[in-house]
Amino acid sequence: MSSKNVTSEVVSVDEQAFEKADEAVVDEDGFEVVDETPEFQATVQMEVQAKVDANHPDGMVDTSEERIYGATLEQEERIRAREAELERISARAEMGMQDGRENRTRDIVAKQSAERRVEFQKRAASVNPWADPDRDDPRAELTQEQLAAVNKQSMRLAEKLDGWSRAAIGRRMGEAVVDGKDLMSAVVGVFEELQTAPGQVVPIGMLEGVNRKEVSIEGTVTQLWEPSSSAISQVGLIEDESGRTKLTSWVASDQPWIEEGERVRIHGAAKNWYNGRVSVALTGWSTVMFPERGRWWE
Template identity: 45%
Template sequence: MRAREWEIAKTRTRWDDRQESDREARTRRRVSEQSKERNVEFEKRAASVDARLEPGREDPRKGLRREELAAVNQQAMRIHQMVKSSVSRAVLSKQIAERMSNGAELVGAATAVIEDQWMRPGGIVPIAKVGDMDRGEVTVEGRIERIWEPSHPAIQSVGLLEDESGRIRFTVWKKSKQPLVREGDRVRFRAAAKNWYEGRCSIALTRWSNIEFPERGEWWK
């Protein structure tokens, strides 16, 4: 008990315990400064990969007319909803405007930005485009249209996943230790491995994959 009382007393002790103390204000300012410093450092690292993200670079949207800017922002919102990107709508609109400043039309610029988002690690790829992606793992999202009886004891489940663009066959291996899925579930398969059989592309969930259920939400709600 004495040790606990000592701890409480020490915690409450402040070197600037004056009534007009500005400790909290100074702390808030310092946290804000550190946050700005981290953001600048992040932007510098991003600019080393993509020069369009260089801090202080002139915003390409400044050269757009009002109606063009409105159309660009609308496309950025559509892309953000389509690809469920972690990139903000503001950044997407800048990327579209950058391409337009280099001579691209609005539709072509938006299409190029969409493809860039698909190529990002973890970017959600439309099922119809899975076979065209130049990598061995993809992230897809859709609704499970059908589940079949597994033909092998090593298979946990096999079925069809469908989104607005098409369907793809998926296999979940038991060793992957993934949660069970049911027909009608909306799922997001992350890092699903691509396979080819008789000219058709399919995906498989391995131990490095992950299944998410966007519609289930938190259990406490």
């Protein structure tokens, strides 16, 4: 007769209590802390039913149009909260950091620029008293008849001088008249001064009096001849109603080809002297335009 002996580890009541004490959470006085907060968890069936209700076409019929289709209330709340947070961050950055900083920087730069301009004008006033920013407009010192004549002549010159307003021309003429010039001398002097100012197309006949290394001219290429050097692309004469001068186009400047008899407008031409006469040359910084090219209707 066989018998099976089943042995088991016998644990005393004190040992069991000690193990339970290790598992339980106690406070500083040694008393067990009991968590009385209930924990709610959705069952699998509840989660499945929630997804079905959220995605079913009939589930959104009676809801607000602001609801997000296909999302549960929990998902929708998270999405709305995230969107609101992004809008708040964007608004704070726009008002406090970006636009505000740009506006402040713009104001500071404009103020500094105005201060430098005033400082420069005050230094220039030692040479030209009319450059003083504290001095009134010279036209205020003219008589009524002189002012009327200056305004009339400034309107006439504004039609001939591109880029100059009637007010700017009138101010320059007013300065000349107040300084003692008669009206006709003031008109001629201001016209010649502004006609050869930087950025203006200078008449070819007035190039000798221009104290700049670069000029802008417009005229017709009346003659071209064979270059004397391989470094020269084209050489010839360009003229307008006031005179003519030599025109040289260097190979290194890579400028467009000009036909004889063609009218061109050149900006940034280098002014040189050739055999005691003024001449112009095309460089890599020059701009050549052809006003009459492409005018097929003529």
